[in-house]
Amino acid sequence: MDPYETNVMFFMTKNINIIDITSVGALKILNRLITRRRNRDEIRLKRRLLTREYLLRLNRNLCDGCGLCAENCPREAINWNPPIVIDGCLTRKPAIDFDADSCIFCGVCATICPLDALSMEIDAEKIATIVKNKAFPVLSKEIKITKEKCKPGCEFICQQECPTGAIKCIYEKSGKETDTIDVQIDESLCIYCKRCEWSCPLRCFIGEEAFLRKSRI
Ligand code: SF4
Ligand code: SF4
Missing domain, CATH: 3.30.70.3270 (Alpha-Beta Plaits)
Structure with missing residues (x-):
């Protein structure tokens, strides 16, 4: 099983067999279950399902905009806004934002962030899906x-x-x-x-x- 296919994993319970919901229509229905909140300090994505709740959180004060998460997101669900440099001076820091419709809550971004700016919870437990499924990413730098x-x-x-x-x-x-x-x-x-x-x-x-x-x- 592809560890990133959390849309399939969401429906695995003791009583329910795997239901293939990877079709575009089904994905749209799932994405309606995502809520997105944003304020000065934080961006939160939350997905509620029958058996689980997924939360992805960005601490904007810790993020320095390195863009690693955006480069490694398997669904291109993170938009990276580049820095603005004028005459050699950094006038605006780079920053990221989520595309809530594309995120599958795999947790790659939360695992890879070098500054702990991203975190993920499954049913209020701080853990990323890929860690839970023992599918660790390898970063070459x-x-x-x-x-x-x-x-x-x-x-x-x-x-x-x-x-x-x-x-x-x-x-x-x-x-x-x-x-x-x-x-x-x-x-x-x-x-x-x-x-x-x-x-x-x-x-x-x-x-x-x-x-x-x-x-x-
Ligand atoms: S990897 Fe972490 S520090 Fe880098 S842009 Fe993403 S959230 Fe910010
Ligand atoms: S959890 Fe992070 S890496 Fe995974 S799809 Fe969502 S934004 Fe991308």
């Missing part, structure tokens, strides 16, 4: 740095912004001049939140190849 672009005028903002201390800028001072010698990333500490990418005024960082290999049970 890579960050490229264009070191030649790096100029120390930014006061090593990437090193300051990194929440885990994974970035080390090595520099040399000669009189009033400061030269960057190297920018190193400790991959064992990197959580792929992409703050370095958004904060660097010279766009030295490009995070890529964040993808999911779907596990199956």
